[in-house]
Amino acid sequence: MKLALTDRQREIVRSLRFKDAGKNAAAFDNLEKGEMSFPEIDVLCGLINAEFMMEGILPTFEPNEYGLELERLLDLVNRPRLRS
Known part of the structure; x- marks a missing residue:
């Protein structure tokens, strides 16, 4: 199944890849x-969730705008697993 990432999702993935420092390069590739x-x-999904917990929530524990973007990315990445 080919995932259609938006430009913004590709940008987030690049940022996550950089933060991961090559530990999961094959997964990103x-x-x-x-x-x-x-x-x-x-x-x-674990990396996206960790980013969400560190950067994606407000003090009220509601998602901020970046958190909402991460949720959408998580839904997209997780979709193949949910279809099986």
């Missing part, structure tokens, strides 16, 4: 190709 395995989906 496969995300860009749209050929992720379930373990790679798990890794990427």
Whole structure:
């Protein structure tokens, strides 16, 4: 299943890849190709969730604008796992 990332989602993915410092390069490469395995989906979802917890919520624990973008990215990345 080919994932259609928006330009903004690609930008977020680049930022997450940079923060990850190459530890999960294969997962990011496969995300860009749209050929992720379930373990790679798990890794990427974990990274997106961690970013959400650190940068995506307001003091009221509601998502900020970036948090909403991360939620949409998470939904997209997780979609292949939910369809199986």
